[in-house]
Amino acid sequence: MKIEDVVCTFCGCLCDDLVVEVENNRVCSVENGCTLANEKFMRDHRLKNPIRRDGNGWKAVSYDEAIRETAEILLDADRPLLYGWSGTHGEAQSVGVHLAELIGGVIDNTSTVCHGPSIMAIQEVGHPGCTLGQVKNRADVIVYWGANPIDAHPRHMSRYTTYADGFFIENAFRDRKVIVADVRQTESSAIADEFLKIDRGGDYAALSALRAIVRGKGDLIPSRVAGVTREQLFRVAEICMKAKFGAIFFGLGLTMSPGKYKNIRNAIELTQELNRHTKFTISPMRGHWNVYGSNEVFTWITGYPYAIDFARGIAFYNPGETTSVDILMRGECDACLVVASDPGAHFPRACAEHLARIPTVQIDPHVNATTHLATLQIPVAVTGIDAEGTAYRMDGVPIRARKLFTGSYPNDQEILEKIFARVKEAKRS
Amino acid sequence: MRVILNTGRTIRQGSYVERKTSADYMEEAASLNMNRMDMFELAVEDGNHIRVRSDHGEVVMKARAVEGLIRGQVFVCLGPYANHLVGPETHGTGMPDFKTTQVTLEPTTDPVPTIRELMERCGGVGYED
Amino acid sequence: MRVTLKTRARAKPRIPIEAETIIPQNFLQKNDVRVYEGNKERKLEDIFFITIEGPAVSPDQVEIVLTGDTGVIKRVGEYMNAGRIIVEGDIGMHCGNFMSAGEIIIRGNADSWLGREMRGGLIRCEGNAAHYCGAGYRGEKRGMRGGTLEVLGNAGDFTAEYLCSGEVHIHGNCGDLPGVEMRGGVLTIGGDCTRPCGNMTGGTCRIFGAAHQFLPTFRRNGTEDVEYNGKRCRMAAFRGDVANRGKGTVLVRED
Amino acid sequence: MTDLLVKNAYVIDPLSGIRGEIMDIAIRDGKIVEDTGSGAPVIDAGGCLTFPGGIDSHSHVCGTKVNFGRYMSPEDMRAGRTARKGVMRVTSGYSVPTTFGNSYRYSTMGYTTVLEGAMAPLEARHTHEEFTATPHQDMLANTLFDGNWAIMEAVRDKDVKRAAAIVAWTLDAVKGFAIKLTNPGGTEAWGWGKDVHSVRDEVPYFGVTPAEIIETMIRANELLNLPHSVHIHCNNLGVPGNYQTTLDTIDLAPDLNRNRQSLYLTHVQFHSYGGSTWRDISSKSEDIARAVNSRPQVAIDMGQIMFGRTTTMTADGPMEWKLYMLHHNKWSNHDVELETGSGIIPVYYGRKSLVNCVMWAIGLELALLINDPWQCMLATDNPNGAPFVKYPEIIALLMSSRYRDIERSAIDPRTEHYVPLFAIDRELDWYDIAVMTRAAQAKALGIERIGKGHLAEGAEADIAIYPLKPDELDPAADYQQVMAGFAKTRYTIKRGRVVARNGEVVVEGANSTIWSRADVPPEYDLNRDAEFVKKFEQYYTVRMRNYPVQDIYLPRGYFISTEASL
DSSP, rough: OOOEEEEEOOOOOOOOOEEEEEEEEEEEEEESSOOHHHHHHOOOOOOOOOOEEEEEEEOOOHHHHHHHHHOOOOHHHHHHEEEEEETHHHHHHHHHHHHHHHHHHHEEHHHHHTTHHHHHHHHHOOOEEHHHHHHHHHOOOEEEEEEOOOHSTTTTTHTTSOOOSSSOOHHHHHHOEOOOOOOOOOOHHHSSSSSOOOOOOOOHHHHHHHHHHHHHHHGGGEEETTTTEHHHHHHHHHHHHOOOOOEEEEEEHHHHSTTTTTHHHEEEEEEEHHHHSSEEEEEOOOOOOTTTHHHHHHHHSSSSSEEOOOOTTOOOTTTTOOOOOHHHHTTTOOOOESSSSSSHHHSSSHHHHHHHHEEEEESSSSHHHHHOOOSSOOOOOTTTTTTTTTOTTSSOOOOEEOOOOOSSSOOHHHHHHHHHHHHHHHHHH | OOEEEEEEEHHHHHTTTTTTTSSHHHHHHHHEOHHHHHHHHOOOTOOOEEEEETEEEEEEEEEESSSOTTEEEEEEESSSTTTTSOOOTTTTOOOOOTTEEEEEEEEEEOOOOOHHHHHHHTTTOOOHH | OEEEEEEEEOSSSSSEETTTTSGGGGGGGGGOOOOEEEEEEEEEHHHEEEEEEESSSSGGGGGEEEESSSSEEEEETTTSSEEEESSSBOOTTTTTTOOOOOOESSSSSSSSSSTTTTOOSEEEEEEEEEEETTTOOTTSOOOOOOOOOEEEOOOOOOTTTTOSSSEEEEESSOOOTTTOOOOOEEESSOOESSSSTTTTEEEEEEEEEEEETTTTTTTEEEEEEEETTTTTEEEEEEOTTTTTTTTTEEEEOOO | OOOOEEEEEEEEEEGTEEEEEEEEEEEEEEEESSOOOOOOEEEOTOEEEEEEEOOOOOOEHHHHHHHHHHTHHHHTTTTTOOBBBBTBBBOOOSSSSHHHHHHHHHHHHHHEEEEEEEOGGGGEEEEEEEHHHHTTTTEEEHHHHHOOHHHHHHHTTTHHHHHHHHHHHHHHTTOOEEEEEEEETTHHHHHHHHOOOSSSSOTTTTTOOOHHHHHHHHHHHHHHTTOOEEEOOOOTTTTTHHHHHHHHHHTOOOOOOHHHHHHHOOOOOGGEEEEESSSSSSOOOHHHHHHHTOTEEEEEEOOOOOOOEEEEESHHHHHHHHHHHHHSSEEEEEEEEEOOOOOOOOOOOTTOOHHHHHHHHHHHHHHHSSSSSEEEOOOBTTSSOOOOOGGGHHHHHHHHHHHHHHHHTTTTTGGGGGGGGOOOOOOOOOHHHIIIIIHHHHHHOOOOGGGOOOOTTTTTOOEEEOOOOOOOTTTTTTTHHHHHHSSSEEEEETTTTTEEEEEEEEEEEOOOOEEEEEOOGGOOOGGGGGHHHHHHHOOOSSSSGGOOOOGGOTTEEEEEEEOOOO
C-alpha cells in the first residue's frame, strides 16, 4: 500500500511530503525522504517486549507488571525526574506533564542539551521569527550560524532556503545569498557566498561587532574580531542591511559554546537591529521532530518550556538548577523516568552514572545506551510509523504525524495514561 | 597532544541514532575526526586507536582524518564516546560545554569499547538485544 | 533571640531542602515553620536540631545560625527584611533572594544565585560564590536593585548579570561575562575575569585584575585614578557596550 | 437525566427581556427547562444577582502567539502561581496565564464562553489543542484572513463569491468560527517590513487596498450566512490620529443583516486617538461614539486598558514592531506564510504616563458615550489592554462616577485636558452590564441561536450567580462591593453543572468548541479547484492534505451549519 504526504518524524524540519510504501506492517520504500528518513522508516528495529533488570542480567516482563512497577518507583521517589519527550507526540507529552505535577517531580525535555539556551535568550529579548514558508517565498539572504543543515537537517536547504524556489524568489539558487558562520568548515559552509570562520568561543564578540557596525559604530571595530577580518564583517553587515528579507538560522554551535544563551541573545539583538533597516528574522534549527512540541505543551500547561520543578506543588523554573544535567550531576533525583530520548548517550558521563545508581525506567521503542543503565524498559510504538499524534515543526507549525499501519505495540500516551491512573489511584487511597 | 574536543551532529550519527546497538552507529560515534597534520604528529593513521583523556574521563576511539578541521581541534559526533569526556558543569545554564572540552590524545592498541561496555563502566548492566 | 539550626542526618542527603521559610521574621512567634525535602513537606525539626535562646520582640532582634551540612539548603533568607542569618559552613542556592534588609554572613561557600534580585541589606560570603551571584530572575529586566553583596573569594559566571543598583564586590576572580546586561550600580572585581560587561547599558564595573577576551565593542575613554584597598590605581576607562546604547563604564587596572 | 433547580435568583436576562426579577431557574440535562422533577438538587441564590454565563467576544487565550507570550515570559509566570489543589491543576501566570489558569479565572468570574480573537489558519491545530486544555469554557476561534494571498487575489479580481468560497473552505479546514481581519493588508506588507497607513493604501505586490479587502469580506461573509459578522481590528492601531482610519472603516460597513451588525470593530479604544504624535494625542471617543450611534450595522468592543503590567499580543506584526521601538523591551514576531503575522511585547501602563491615562479614559468614554449597550461590549482585548481579571474594576468604573473621580486624582493631572471623561456623568446599571458582558456578545456572535447568552427555555444552562444584592446595593457608592462581587461568583454553572463556587473550582470541566460550516455548491468547493490546489502545494510548506484540522482535535466540537447563498 502506497501512502502519500507522510510526515517524517526525525528532525525539526518535519517534512510532510514523503511517499511511503507499506507491506506486512513494514515500510518497504520511501520517496522524497533524506538519508535520515530512509534509515528511520526502512531499518526500524525494536525492543520486543518490556524488560527488567534482574541482578546482573535482564528478564522479560509483561506490560502490566512494567506499568505497576513504574508507578511504584515514581510513588516512592522524593525527587523524581521525568526526562525526554522530544521523540513522542504532544498528547503523550501532555500526560507526562500532568504526571509530573501529580507526583511533585521535575519534568524536563531534550531542549535542556539542545536549544534550551535559545529559549533562555528569547526569555530575555524575545524572538523575531516566522514560519519557514515566509523564508521560502521571500528571503534573499540566508544566514546559517553555528549550524550545519546538510548533516543535521538535510532537506532544510531544499525545502525552505537555498534551493527552494518561492513566490517572490523564482530562482532560489541564483537569487539568494547564503552566509555561513562556524568554527569549522562543513559541507554547509562549502556552498556559502560568505563563510565567516570564527575562532572557537568567538561568536559573541563577532555578533557584538556586527551589531556595532549595523548601529553605525563600526569605526571602533579592530582589524580582526574572533578571527574574522574587519572587511568581511562590514561586507556581511552590508549584505544583511541591503536584503529585502533576511533570515538567520542558528544551531548548537551557538547554544553549546561559551556564553551559551548570551550568544543567542546577541544574535537576536542583531536581528532586531537589522529590522531598523529591513526585514529580518531569526530561527533556531530545532533538532528532534517534536522537541518544539514538548516546549509548547509544557508551556501551555505549566507556563514554562522546559526544566519545571513541581516539588513544592507550584511550577518553578530555573535552568541551571532545575535542568536534568544539573540535577543528575548533583545526584539529587532518586528516580528517573526517561521517555523517548537517550540521556545515556547524550548526557555527560557523570549523569549516566547517576542514572545507573537510581531506579530508571525508560519508555522507548529501541534499545539504546540508556537501556543498559535502566532498571526497566517499556517498548512502545513509533509515532509516525505505528502511532499518530501532534508534532510541532521547528517554526511552530503543528502537523499531525500519521500512523502508517497498526502494529502490536501500545503508544506512549496509552502507557503513560495507565501509569498516571495507577499513581492517581494510589494517591487517593 | 593537547587539543580541543568539539562535538555535533553528523548525518551518519543521525542515520543510526535509533539503532545504537549497530556496528554502524559505533563506527561513527567512536570516530575521532582529526586534522591530518595532528595525526601525522601523533604518528597515527586512519583507523588507529587513540586514548582520549579529559578531566572527566577517558575513552579509546578510532582516528579519522577529515578536511575542514584546523590543527588542535578534534571533532566527535554527539554520543556516548564524546560524552565520556565532556564534563557535567553547565555554568548555571543547564547546558554542558559540549563544544569546548580540553583533551589529550595518545596512541594506543587498546580496543575501542562497545557502547554496552561504556554503559557498564557507568554502573549499568548490559542488555543483549 | 538566637536560633540555632543544626542539620540532622538524612537518608537522602543530596536532595535539596527548600527553605524560604528560614528568615528571622518567621521565628518571632512559635510558628509552625515547614520546609520541603524534595516533594515532601517536613517540619523544621525533622531536618534540624533547633535551639532557641533569648527573647525577641521584632525580627531585627533575631539571629539565625545554620550549622552542619547546609550546602544543599536553598532559599535561606529569601524575602528577609530584618535580622541576621549566619551560616557557619556552605549554603545552597538562592540564599538571600529578594532580601530587602538585614544581614546574611556566610563563612563558607555559597551556591549559585546568591542575592538574586536583592533589594537591600547586606550579604557577605567569606568563601567563594558560584554562578549568577547578585544576578536577576529569568526574563526579568532588572536584577539586583539595592544593597551590598560582598564575596571574599571568587565568583562564577554571569556575576551581577542585570545589575541595576547597589553594589557587588568580588575580592577574588570572576568567571565569564560578569556584569553582562548591567544597567546600573557598581560591580568591583578584585581579580581577573573574562568578557566583562557584554551588552551593558549603564553602571560602572571596576576590574583590578586582568580582563581577558575584552570585547571589541568598548570605546577607550582615557584613564582614571581609583583608590582600592588603600592603594591608588591607574585605570583604563572604557565606555560601552556600543553594540547596545554604550552608556556604561568599565575601568580596568593598567599599572 | 440530571436536574438542578436554582431558586430565588435575581435574574437579569436581556435577551429574554428580563430586567431584574426574583425567579427560579430549572435545569435538566444541561438545558434550561420549564420545570425540574421533584427531588432535584436545589441551589438557593438568596436573591443574588443572576446573569446568563459571561461571554468574552474578544480575548487572546489560546494558540501560537498566546503560548509564545508565556514561553518568553518566565517573569510573568511567577507573578501568578497556584498549587495543585483538589480538581485544580497547577497554574502560573498573570497576564498570560496557563490554559488552566485562564479557564479557572474566567470560571470564578462567571464566564462560560470565550472567543479566541485571532487564529492563524496554518497553526489552527495548536489553538484547538489549547482549547481542549481550557476545560471550563466553550471556545470559538476567529480565523485570520487579513493577509491571505488567495483572498487578496479574489479581491483584486473583484470576485466576492470566490472570496466566500475561500472563507468557507478555510473555516471548514481549520474549524474556525468567523472571519477576522487584523490590520487588513498590513500584515502582508509586514512581510517586507512595511505597513499600510490608511484604508486606501495599496498592499505591496497585490495592489489591493484594505478598504477593498474589508468590503469584499463583509459581502462574502453575508453570502455564506455565517453566524457572526466580519470581525475587524482596524489599520493603524495605536497611532495618534488613527480615529480617521476607524471612521473610514465604519463608513465601509453596509447594513446587510437584520439580526446583527455587519461589522464588528474590536478594541476600539486603541483606534480612537486624535493628534499627530504621542505628545499631542487626544481622545476622539466622541467622534467614534457618534459614528457608532448613527449606524446600527456596527458593534464594537471597548479594548479598555487598565493600569499595570501586561503583555500585548496581536496578529498585527507591524504594530508590535512600532511598540517595540517605543519600549525597547522584548520583542517577538511571527509571520505566518501566505496568511498573516503576529507580534508580542510586554508593556506597563502607568498612571504617571499621560498617554496611558488618555488611553484609559478613552475606553471608558466609548462605553459611556455609545447610547446602546448592545453596540458596545466590555472587553480589554485580553491581555492587551489588561488581563481579563480586571473586568470587575471596569464594571465598577462604568457604574460609579464617584469611583471615576477617585481614579482621576490618582492619574496624571493633565489628562482631563485631553479627554472628555470627567464631564460624563452617566452611570451604567445592572442591566447595561448584563448586556455588555453576555447578551450583546451572544447576539453579535450569532450564538443566541444555539442557546448562549440567555436563560430562556431550551437555552444552555450557563449561569453566573454573583454575591451581589441589587436591591440592597447602590453601585455608585458601593463600587468596592461591585468589584468584589463580579470577581468571584457564588456559583458558576456550566451546562447545568456547578463548576466554580465562591472562587473555588469544583470540577475538572469539559468544554465544547463551536465552529461554523457553510455549505457551498460543488463549483465553489476549493478542494476541486485545480488552480487553488496548485498554488497551495507550490507556496505553502505544508501539504494541502496535512493542513485541515482533524476531528480528533475537537473532542466535543459542534458546528453551526449555514447554507451559502452562492
